[in-house]
Amino acid sequence: MSGSLFEDASQKLEKALKYSAMSEDAIERLKYPKSSVNVSIPVRMDDGSLKVFQGYRVRYDDTRGPTKGGIRYYPTVSMDEVQSLAFWMTFKCAALGLPFGGAKGGITLNPKELSKFELERLSRSYIDALADFIGPDLDIPAPDVYTNPMIMGWMMDQYSMIHRRITPAVVTGKPISMGGSLGRDAATAMGAFNVMEALLPKFNIVRSNTTVAVQGFGNAGANIAEMLFQAGYKVVALGDSQGAIYSKDGLDVPSVRQFKESTRRVKAVYCEGSVCNLVDHEEISNEALLELDVDILIPAALENQITEANAADIKAKFIFEVANGPVNFAGDEILNQKGIHVFPDILVNAGGVTVSYFEWVQNRMGFYWTLDEVNSRLKQKMVEESERIWTLSQEKEISLRTAAYVHALNRLGEAVSARGTKAYFIERV
Ligand code: NAD
Numbered sequence: 464m465s466g467s468l469f470e471d472a473s474q475k476l477e478k479a480l481k482y483s484a485m486s487e488d489a490i491e492r493l494k495y496p497k498s499s500v501n502v503s504i505p506v507r508m509d510d511g512s513l514k515v516f517q518g519y520r521v522r523y524d525d526t527r528g529p530t531k532g533g534i535r536y537y538p539t540v541s542m543d544e545v546q547s548l549a550f551w552m553t554f555k556c557a558a559l560g561l562p563f564g565g566a567k568g569g570i571t572l573n574p575k576e577l578s579k580f581e582l583e584r585l586s587r588s589y590i591d592a593l594a595d596f597i598g599p600d601l602d603i604p605a606p607d608v609y610t611n612p613m614i615m616g617w618m619m620d621q622y623s624m625i626h627r628r629i630t631p632a633v634v635t636g637k638p639i640s641m642g643g644s645l646g647r648d649a650a651t652a653m654g655a656f657n658v659m660e661a662l663l664p665k666f667n668i669v670r671s672n673t674t675v676a677v678q679g680f681g682n683a684g685a686n687i688a689e690m691l692f693q694a695g696y697k698v699v700a701l702g703d704s705q706g707a708i709y710s711k712d713g714l715d716v717p718s719v720r721q722f723k724e725s726t727r728r729v730k731a732v733y734c735e736g737s738v739c740n741l742v743d744h745e746e747i748s749n750e751a752l753l754e755l756d757v758d759i760l761i762p763a764a765l766e767n768q769i770t771e772a773n774a775a776d777i778k779a780k781f782i783f784e785v786a787n788g789p790v791n792f793a794g795d796e797i798l799n800q801k802g803i804h805v806f807p808d809i810l811v812n813a814g815g816v817t818v819s820y821f822e823w824v825q826n827r828m829g830f831y832w833t834l835d836e837v838n839s840r841l842k843q844k845m846v847e848e849s850e851r852i853w854t855l856s857q858e859k860e861i862s863l864r865t866a867a868y869v870h871a872l873n874r875l876g877e878a879v880s881a882r883g884t885k886a887y888f889i890e891r892v
Pocket residue numbers: 606607608609610651678679680681682683684702703704705749763764765766785786787812813815816
């Protein structure tokens with residue numbers, strides 16, 4: 464793989480541009496991020512020393528509204544990665560018709576090496592550095608890899624202290640008791656499940672015969688694996704950063720999850736009450752999980768998992784991108800040639816930002832919805848936009864990924880044109 468993640472991400476957009484009627488002005492605007500901030504975050508460590516971490520926040524485009532996007536804590540976080548994730552958020556919000564632009568943030572670190580006290584000081588210090596760049600009408604962060612509701616709560620708290628006003632709408636994915644929305648924790652997976660249930664019947668898929676492998680067993684991965692298991696799909700492989708497990712007869716996902724919660728390890732177990740026993744399985748690598756002969760593969764960990772290096776060896780018939788950017792441009796081309804159906808990240812994992820939007824709306828109204836209300840509004844949105852993207856892909860004979868980008872581009876183009884186009888200004892002169 465060559466070039467930066469952002470160059471790779473831009474190629475997917477280039478491919479879609481020829482199918483959209485976007486003006487040159489709009490295309491020019493979308494080539495560059497609106498603003499990128501690089502901050503140094505000083506943290507007093509538990510041993511008394513001072514350590515300075517590098518943090519980032521990129522607001523890619525705000526043509527359609529305040530920018531929105533998660534914050535990632537991970538050792539490989541870089542400006543290139545954050546900019547690419549902000550770019551994807553722009554298209555995701557537009558594809559779903561949410562009144563937001565795209566942003567993303569991150570800090571380069573391994574959060575597993577910090578104590579809870581250090582994590583709190585780091586999270587608050589990050590907001591000290593960014594307090595002038597975020598806000599409910601400006602830029603609204605949310606959780607991403609290795610960040611969680613408690614971290615979002617600290618961030619909201621810190622912003623509120625700086626501005627001397629309780630401001631729940633500045634961050635989403637907060638604990639419920641601090642203004643979080645019911646259903647936000649499982650929203651990314653629930654949205655992906657809605658997309659699967661809307662689009663898989665077009666391929667005559669019968670749940671009980673359908674095998675699934677899921678890479679990543681965190682918020683998104685564990686929830687989607689469990690939803691599919693409960694719906695009757697056969698989940699045969701699961702994996703996290705430590706490795707993966709495979710059982711051709713299927714895994715009992717709630718048991719695996721219960722075991723992981725108490726031991727932090729993914730093991731093939733069957734639990735009755737609090738007693739868990741190992742069941743027949745194979746331990747495999749994360750790379751081997753991706754290449755299993757399954758019906759559905761769900762990458763739900765990190766970007767660039769399927770590239771030109773392994774795409775030819777992928778055997779799944781359907782790939783649902785729950786992670787952001789798990790398939791790079793060259794990998795995508797190979798999968799297309801092989802006839803593998805790839806359901807793109809900007810649609811599949813958009814349930815997270817959709818319920819984040821609901822959380823922001825509820826915070827601003829000061830009126831909170833029931834879980835049923837949240838889930839039924841989410842389902843309506845996911846199914847509606849899935850159908851639109853599906854129809855576009857059929858009409859134009861393009862991949863679902865290209866169709867999702869075209870759909871987003873059309874909405875972005877409209878918002879740019881609403882402010883005047885070259886043709887409009889020239890006609891008036
Ligand atoms: P998480 O931190 O809850 O979980 C990440 C999982 O990935 C963990 O199980 C971890 O062990 C695993 N992992 C880490 N490195 C790995 C590696 N090298 N190989 C295999 N597995 C590895 O994060 P999450 O919120 O579930 O996010 C996962 C993906 O979903 C990311 O791409 C994220 O951007 C995307 N996403 C998340 C949300 C959300 O609301 N949380 C929304 C949209 C998209």
